[in-house]
Amino acid sequence: MLDSYKRNINYLRISVTDRCNLRCTYCMPEDGVKMLHHEDILSYEEITEIVKVAVANGITKVRITGGEPLVRKGITDLVSMISGIPGIADLAMTTNAILLSNYANELKKAGLNRINISLDSVNPEKFRSITRGGNINDVFNGIKAAKEAGLLPIKINCVISKSKEETDALEVADFCRNNKLEIRFIHQMSLKDGQFSVVEGGDGGHCASCNRLRLTADGKIKPCLFNDMEFNARELGAENAILMAIGKKPANGTVNCSGHFYNIGG
Ligand code: SAM
Ligand code: SF4
Numbered sequence: 001m002l003d004s005y006k007r008n009i010n011y012l013r014i015s016v017t018d019r020c021n022l023r024c025t026y027c028m029p030e031d032g033v034k035m036l037h038h039e040d041i042l043s044y045e046e047i048t049e050i051v052k053v054a055v056a057n058g059i060t061k062v063r064i065t066g067g068e069p070l071v072r073k074g075i076t077d078l079v080s081m082i083s084g085i086p087g088i089a090d091l092a093m094t095t096n097a098i099l100l101s102n103y104a105n106e107l108k109k110a111g112l113n114r115i116n117i118s119l120d121s122v123n124p125e126k127f128r129s130i131t132r133g134g135n136i137n138d139v140f141n142g143i144k145a146a147k148e149a150g151l152l153p154i155k156i157n158c159v160i161s162k163s164k165e166e167t168d169a170l171e172v173a174d175f176c177r178n179n180k181l182e183i184r185f186i187h188q189m190s191l192k193d194g195q196f197s198v199v200e201g202g203d204g205g206h207c208a209s210c211n212r213l214r215l216t217a218d219g220k221i222k223p224c225l226f227n228d229m230e231f232n233a234r235e236l237g238a239e240n241a242i243l244m245a246i247g248k249k250p251a252n253g254t255v256n257c258s259g260h261f262y263n264i265g266g
Contacts, residue, residue: 001058003249007211012059014047014215016078017067022096023132024120026159026188030132040218044074046234048081050215053238055087057246059213063092063116067217070099076110083111092116094157098134100142104149115151116184117143120159121168122175143179155182207252213245221245226253 003009018036020028042050051062062082069075083091093107094116107115119139121127127136146154158172164185176183214222220230223245231241 001246003246005208005249005251007209007249008058009211009213009246009249010058011061011063011211012051012054012213012215013063013065014051015066015217016047016064016069016075017041017072018217019071020066020068020096021071021098022068022134025130025132026191036218042215042217042219042234044078044081046219047078047215048085050219050221050233050238050242051082051088052085054213054242055085057239057242060087061090061092062088063094064112065094068096068098069093070095070103076103076106079107079110079112090114094118095142096131096134097139097142097146099138101138101145104142104145104151108149108151112151114153114155115146116155116157117146118157118159119172119175122171123168126168143181153182155184157184157186159186159188161188207250210249210253213242213249223249224253226256228256 001009018033018041022028023030051059064075064079064082066072072078079091079093082088091112092114093112095118097117097119100115100117104115117139119127120130122136124136127134127139143154146152156172156176158169160166160169163169164173169185173183175181210224212225214225215233216222216230219233221233221241221244222230227250229245229248229250231244233241236244
């Protein structure tokens with residue numbers, strides 16, 4: 001469906017949880033993260049209903065993200081439920097891949113088309129420090145399993161602080177070349193004081209062609225990551241919330257003062 005700036009809104013990113021098995025320094029505080037209550041988190045049935053309504057209103061591409069989507073119990077059931085909705089042309093997931101080797105086959109069978117994996121360094125010690133404890137071998141095994149399962153193309157999301165010429169970024173780029181993986185660099189945003197905003201040249205700088213809506217783990221439809229506006233699908237009904245979000249999608253992102261990537265879904 002076209003929004004008021006004639007952008008075709010056809011892409012929905014769904015955060016299925018605000019929980020994560022890592023604590024990346026730029027994403028989550030080390031401890032003391034205030035988590036959503038269990039009853040606030042949408043059930044898989046609720047998410048599927050919202051996606052059906054979204055598809056009836058022009059959504060054709062869906063991405064499952066988080067928090068870490070693979071830590072939510074029964075995630076492959078949700079993938080099956082969504083992939084079974086007629087009209088979904090592309091179903092993808094963004095993951096840190098720590099648990100991916102256990103799930104890659106099941107995910108493919110459930111109807112997931114492809115996967116994005118976050119990897120900011122291929123140096124085991126650096127990776128452990130950025131993620132506050134992650135084991136890079138889990139990621140390597142996850143990538144291997146995703147390839148074998150045919151979750152292709154595999155894209156690597158690599159957060160950079162300043163430039164693509166940083167040592168870590170160059171090494172991740174090499175790793176991708178050698179392993180036939182696509183790479184996307186994402187400029188790190190400062191989440192200080194719970195605020196984040198559009199970074200010049202970074203993710204989110206393409207407002208004129210932005211085709212996205214987001215669904216938070218607790219059921220809010222957000223028209224823009226860099227804006228506090230949200231429409232509660234439980235309170236308004238999915239269709240109203242979606243239509244309001246499309247209708248009020250801003251021309252440009254500015255600043256978000258009330259959320260974090262891990263609960264909105266980066
Ligand atoms: N846990 C999954 C993962 O890490 O891939 C999915 C959710 S994570 C919030 C989605 C993406 O947001 C990751 O690629 C991550 O690198 C990115 N991200 C998190 N915090 C960020 C920040 N401050 N600036 C830029 N990207 C960020
Ligand atoms: Fe977890 Fe992804 Fe955030 Fe890292 S970037 S803490 S893996 S949600």
